[in-house]
Amino acid sequence: MIIYLIYKITLIVIILLMSLLIAMYATLVERKFAGFIQDRYGPDRAGPWGILQPVCDGVKLFFKEEYMPNTADKFLYILGPCLTMMVALLTSAVIPWGGTITIAGYNFPLQVASSSIDILYIFAVVSMGVYGIMIGGWASNNKFALLGAVRASSQMISYELAMALSIASVIMMTGTLSLQETVNQQHTIWNVVYQPLAFLIFFICALAETNRAPFDLPECEAELVGGYHTEYSAMKLGFYLFSEYINMFISSAVISTIFFGGYNMPFISNLGLSENIVTLLGTAFLFVKIFAFILLFMWVRWTLPRFRYDQLMKLGWKILFPLALVNLIITGIVMLLK
């Protein structure tokens, strides 16, 4: 029992640190990638290839002046970024990072919390994320911040529906809400083969949920100064910006798990390796998928211009939502006929 307790705590700490580290270096990769796309090098002054750049950014954010508007609601103003950060980190709890490692007769599953409602949990927590933005934007007592917050909330509501419906068709197919179970069912064929449309809808909605271009209207530098974080400075601003990258990491993990077979590696069972090595290789493969998706997120961001607000709403309600419904119905019909 005590071994499992220690094991779970270690796993939680590792996953937390890993999320933070990956988010930290995602900022550097993003800037490098943006640079490459624009025929530049990106940051390369701090350390070789700029690998110390995230550290410099962090130090800078820590030592900046902590400015708070005197008309702001003090409590909510501080609560906003904390909530965003917390919610962003919460989601990683249910993601199965790998199979089970067996050491001296003990089984150590590489998942912090395995339950039968993993997907529901993710949706519940992710939709909490908008509260951080809303509260922060409202508490700033700034028109731009409020507009950003309003946009964020309406965007979340419109895209959550299509997202949930696209996942619903996958759930109908797999018949489970447990992510571990979902991954195990994709041992031979990934879900994306059966549900390409659901994947497309889910990916677009994931872009909207993480507030990244082309759906970064809550920030929208060109119109709203900084959107919901206009009045934030120092590490509170850092929390907002940082949680965006954590969200991106978690979204990539969820997409890889639900649609791309999670830690399943094709043909790995034919190699005749020991169970533990297969598990570790699977985890590595999951991370390859996650990094690929993070890059895809960035690639999309530096390619597409921002949507206009009415176009965003139209896409969400008039295109993605009906499309997800149609997909759901088709899935149902196919399942009936089978």
Place this chain on the structure above:
Amino acid sequence: MTLTNRTKVVSNKQMTFVESLYLPAIFAGMWITIKHVFRKKITIKYPEQKREIADIYRGQHILKRDEQGRERCTACGLCALACPAEAITMIAAERIAGEEKLYREEKYAKVYEINMLRCIYCGLCESACPKEAIFLTQKIVDAEYTREAFIYGKDKLVEPIDMDKRIDVSKRQTDKVLKFKQLKHERHNI
């Protein structure tokens, strides 16, 4: 008459079904951006790499000395007059006995200041100078912390007296240039 061969007639035609999906256009755009990732970067990494500068690049000024190390400038003020940015100011003084080694002619510039923030590096002072005293060089003006520091006096402008530390201006003081400066019918010599 067409001004360019890149004109394109704008039309308001309805999008076809495939076009209205936007996905083909998005993938085309993403193909363009990913191609740029592997292109040669145009950045010049400044402190390590420097942009090549032409031999007659117009940078920071220099006040030349003659072969015997005497200042050529006689404070005639033609450079200040020619200067479109009014960056040059000077105070003239008379050479006293014993200073023949320092100044070539009886009058010299006691104070000679160029405001490097006002200067537009056009090189008109160089064209106007009848004594071949002022030249622009390839040196780029350094960054400073205050505006006052950009007013360069004689300490920064006059070239060193050592023969081997002299600045070579032969590239910009060619025979052609010298001949042009002496043409009597040109406006600058009337």
